[in-house]
Amino acid sequence: MDDRGNARGYYGEFGGSFIPEILVATFDELTAAFSEAKADPEFWARYAELMSTYSCRPTPLTFCERLTKHFGGAQIYVKREDLNHTGAHKANNVMGQGLLVQRMGKTRVIAETGAGQHGVATATMAAKFGFDCTIYMGEIDVERQRPNVFWMERLGATVVAVTDGTRILKDAINEAFRDWVTSMDDTHYVLGTACGPHPFPEMVSYFQSIIGSEARDQIRAQTGALPKRIYACVGGGSNAMGIFSAFLDDSEVELIGVEAGGRGLETGEHASRLACGDASVGVAQGYKTYFLQTDDGQMRETHSVAAGLDYVGVSPILANLRDEGRVRFESATDREVIDALALTLKMEGLVPALESTHAFVQAFKEAPNLSPDDVIIINQSGRGDKDIFTVADAFEDPKWREFIKRKAEEYDAGA
């Protein structure tokens, strides 16, 4: 991926590095280490090798024959980040940062997590590399995402439930920064998405760009041409940047980012920063971008059925690509997501994560209006079986409820 930010990590008016003085040296060190690594061809080779022996890169590009027939328009291809080790594209980022941590000689990593995916991925990376690991997670998310917490702890990580603020992802980020300003000598903060102060947006996008460079080769090998459109969900923006980056210069390829429409844009209960006018430019968590905030500049509560999209900010790189007109933004409601998930399960045997399913929703809306000669790619950023508690609730599955009640009774009887 070419680096479109300037030396301070600005993409148009977005990005930058708004950090406490105490962290400046740490960011300088990180920026230098990252620049060096990028300039070292060995580094990417080691990264690619690690991802191909520890995770399963290249991940496949799957043709969805039945969905294509069903919609009767564009040929639908899906990039399978769900097949990564730990079940999502998050693996790309954490393993890359892991190599960087090794290079910098640090021995401990910290991370924030909302859905838990990035926490599990980081804990996994830490186990593999032998780093100490602390994961910050909003208390509400800890309760919602207990299975992921369970695995993080088994992987050897300490999970800290953040009881301050709104007790969700953004508060976990703040808390991770608070750890870092004390511990930076031996600790690296593994930020989970293409947000935060420079060089994180660039760095995370760099590691995630492996998605797009594979997908570009694969779609050309499999169809002989470039796709007409590419769809990716947008939480912080890392999977979207990952797949978009390889196509930025292909002006014939339309790039579509899909945000969380939650209960509907009109209700205000959503997490759409770029697809509607509810967000405004601000500076928080160390960078400048569109935030869902009040007129005073206080961050607002957001909502999505997909915990991983439920975030107030968005990648400054994407904010700029939106303003430049290079990426179009749309949103998908919780309800649409559940319906698209049901369809995708039944028609293709794929289980996209609720986050990823947002991209499917928009693709399904547009596919019928495209020609059968057109090819589109949906980035399936992760797998949905991690979401069983949420999905079972969304489908209101009575047998699942019975099962959970029975389990609870067993535990009551045993306790």
Next chain:
Amino acid sequence: MDDRGNARGYYGEFGGSFIPEILVATFDELTAAFSEAKADPEFWARYAELMSTYSCRPTPLTFCERLTKHFGGAQIYVKREDLNHTGAHKANNVMGQGLLVQRMGKTRVIAETGAGQHGVATATMAAKFGFDCTIYMGEIDVERQRPNVFWMERLGATVVAVTDGTRILKDAINEAFRDWVTSMDDTHYVLGTACGPHPFPEMVSYFQSIIGSEARDQIRAQTGALPKRIYACVGGGSNAMGIFSAFLDDSEVELIGVEAGGRGLETGEHASRLACGDASVGVAQGYKTYFLQTDDGQMRETHSVAAGLDYVGVSPILANLRDEGRVRFESATDREVIDALALTLKMEGLVPALESTHAFVQAFKEAPNLSPDDVIIINQSGRGDKDIFTVADAFEDPKWREFIKRKAEEYDAGA
């Protein structure tokens, strides 16, 4: 893989086809279709292509640096079947049989499932190919494995809880046969492991042989040599046959199958058919092999923490390889499995399924006594996050229990 069985599917004294007359024509048709497919080089090419675009074959071979150091003996490599779509080697078999079903022009598939893995895999395949799908599952397993049932149903399959017999895997197999004797005109029975009447042991091993042929190439590319030992867990025997088959002629490679030792071989509560003297030769579920049975020939109850190993019979091909001395059999207890899982999570960030962890146990016992020049491969047949209910119980995680109780209360309040 070379076919070591004769035309009626005998491997030494094991195998054969003990089926009701009504199914003879169906088996003849299947055997013919399979022979034709095997003889058609296009078929394997299509299979390999499907597995590389829909699942992520070749799956990686991961070097476990920290475990290797920890045990201070052989270099430990892990073959990563857990990265397959749906999370286990079961995908290889079902997708292969799916292609065969297409070839035979049938439109419905049925399958048995115990752990639920094979059921999910089959339901997934059916969704992908557009087949109708019914999954038979013992009532007890339906209750234990609700998450898998949930996904099967969402994938469009009908899950039938089998209320007869001991209400576990073997009863589900019987029930699937009962469906098949009525429905064989349009229905194929996707047997889930290298057991059952000919040609299933051969056919399932054939599709699974993709594991071993990849692993053989990979280990030579990565280490320049063949491994000294290969470890695989053995339920019905399909993942073991899958990885072993490519090495059968390499007499310097020792092959070790690891069965469920349950609460200890001495307790009788286990599922070890080949690793101890508790089983005897018999004929059931359509084939001849070692079964855990009474002197009268009634099948016994078995036990394992890993639902997928909890089966009375075993692949006739493995039974023969045991008697021929080509494969050594060992067993791992439930306790040893939980300990090995905990270690593997912390040291490598890998989450083997409880089934697969049996292979890790034996490898961990032997690795310290091998030389650092020796290389061993463990077949990680699946991923363990599907087992969270079992694993959380095994680790007696109090926070998990609280979480489930809270969930149950939510449901009570909502209901």
Next chain:
Amino acid sequence: MLAHDLRMMRQEKEILLMTHIVLGYPNFDDCLRVIEGMVEAGVDLMELQIPFSEPIADGPVILRANQSSLAAGATVDQCLEFAESVTRRFDIPFLFMSYYNILFKYGVEAFSQKMSQIGMAGAIVPDLPPEEAGAYLAAMARYGLAPIFIYSPNTPETRMRMIADSADGFIYCVARKGVTGAGTEFSTDLEAYLARCRAATDLPLALGFGVKDKDDVDFLRGRVDIAVIGTQTIRVVEQQGVGAVGEFISRLR
């Protein structure tokens, strides 16, 4: 021998009736009373099923009877003893029906010898096709026992003839696809199938699976030698009690 006996019996009756019970279900005493009732009501021969834990070819009714008998502790030895007492008391041919593992574990040779000792006429083993039956056939022949084999609607003619070459006593024609206990349509399709069976063998023919009342038996008269009433008798016992069996049977013919 059995074939001969059956042909003799057919001289007397247009159609013979064979019934089926699961040994030890609901218990051995009731089995005895059911047999008494059946023999009195004129049943011509009987299948005694030795229960097996995996009765793959049986439908839910017989399946549960197998399980219940085993759960109550029925053993193969008990079944053999019981059969011996029955063959002593009643003067009709009795056959064992079971799955191959029961014979295999006992020892095929020893089992055949025992069958002959206790006066059984033959055996039906639905999961043992002729191709797998070498040792069994030799032993059954050695002890003069009838190995009953099965035809099904999808068995090709050449295979029917091959099966006939291994079989003795009679051929058990299953009426349709599926397991025991479901309904069967007694139709022209069935007629064509039975004609094919008839053409393939000189052995007497029995038809089973779904025979449940006089209409069915009437349909079969002239088309086969033996009508097999399996699941339906178990249902009668379960629903109306042991005493109802005699009357049920007498109304069939």
Next chain:
Amino acid sequence: MLAHDLRMMRQEKEILLMTHIVLGYPNFDDCLRVIEGMVEAGVDLMELQIPFSEPIADGPVILRANQSSLAAGATVDQCLEFAESVTRRFDIPFLFMSYYNILFKYGVEAFSQKMSQIGMAGAIVPDLPPEEAGAYLAAMARYGLAPIFIYSPNTPETRMRMIADSADGFIYCVARKGVTGAGTEFSTDLEAYLARCRAATDLPLALGFGVKDKDDVDFLRGRVDIAVIGTQTIRVVEQQGVGAVGEFISRLR
């Protein structure tokens, strides 16, 4: 201007005291009483923190004060009004402390203008390094306000000088790594660090993070110009009530 004022004040006192409160916490009335108490007890200048939802550089005590104030409905406008009333009443320099988004959303130009109108002396914005501060510096200069910047123990000397070039009023030296509210060791390491700070700038130096009692203030006397008591005053209010503040402050020096 602020720098000049501070130098004048230092003529009178060996060390100045700066305290910190979060506006609207626990409520505006109590804030006023706390300020009264502090000014009476001799505090020399004060930071008034405008609460922000993401106070990334603050530790748990101040973080919760921010949240509590926002939860009670504090707005930026209220904070500005309150500050105006305070600058009118008390004759010490007041500074705003907040995060950059508060200024940014208000408009940096408008915010500076407003600060000057209501008589504030300057501002501390811990997440705004000089590199990002172009517009802010211009506006602050335009309105004669002091942009306070921060040194930390790991700030290299060249950077200290660069920061000093942007800063005015004084330099806020953070005593150690970490966020507000944790303990600090007043050691020879700190001494060396302060010497480096002193060498890098002519501006008055303040030291904060972890200053909590007379011993700490004594240590700082002669080493810096201003001792900053932040979290500790909030703790005193929380634990001993608003009335205890005056006495706490008077004992510090």
